[in-house]
């Protein structure tokens with residue numbers, strides 16, 4: 475395993491950012507003339523989302539053992555903390571890791587959507603902002619890997635993944651290996667998420683070049699932002715390791731192949747985001763994982779405490795499963811209360827880009 479340090483030049487003199495990159499070199503033997511697939515893993519692109527960071531921390535010793543035993547077949551690149559800019563952003567004592575404070579841009583938007591998987595097509599970011607330089611570098615580090623995993627988390631939620639429709643059901647083995655609860659399929663990225671930038675360059679290639687049968691690109695949502703926990707990290711590391719073994723990046727004959735994926739699979743258009751009708755305090759009646767019927771009480775918003783008619787109830791517009799809810803209980807009118815994965819298309823379907 476080799477460690478190197480990446481350096482991103484800041485927006486003013488004397489400021490720069492650093493993050494480590496770890497590389498395991500695959501032996502690339504698999505008894506045939508086809509090279510083993512390679513893998514890229516990154517975590518904390520939204521800098522405060524740490525479940526994936528501690529999962530990678532638990533995964534590293536497993537990979538180092540595999541390396542010592544000569545079982546790494548494909549190259550593996552790992553960026554445990556992908557966003558040193560966001561990691562340093564505190565605003566009045568509160569960490570702000572989702573948006574770049576300098577540009578107000580979401581760290582998981584604005585990645586270049588290249589026409590082909592060629593780093594030569596990356597824009598020149600010499601005169602761009604630091605967050606754009608970071609995005610360009612992360613995409614450059616990941617491009618060319620057959621497997622790209624971007625580890626995030628939600629507010630409070632189940633473990634779930636976003637997958638481009640072209641990779642499903644080919645990626646069902648990965649979802650089963652990781653042990654996630656749900657898979658959300660999306661089909662168009664106009665905003666430049668990291669996942670979108672990882673799959674878009676392959677969409678116009680010939681099938682035998684794009685190799686969707688062995689390609690993996692996914693945003694992994696490791697539950698909620700408070701789910702930074704040693705037991706969960708260990709289980710998630712095992713899931714990631716199982717994925718790498720299942721896809722032939724790492725050899726481990728002691729592992730059995732995962733069974734078929736039995737979780738929820740739904741297109742993005744089935745998600746109801748449930749905007750709050752009023753501002754106030756949220757009293758949730760449901761939690762992630764709950765199955766609800768159409769018309770079930772989801773939450774009560776207390777907007778005028780102690781007054782008659784001072785609270786408003788919100789009901790399920792259709793039957794489905796609660797995927798996520800907010801970790802804080804204060805809300806403004808119009809903000810999303812929760813994500814309900816409906817059995818059918820949502821009446822206010824916001825199809826297209828994944829919602830990480």
Ligand SMILES: [Zn+2]
Pocket residue numbers: 519520523582626627830
């Ligand atoms: Zn995120």
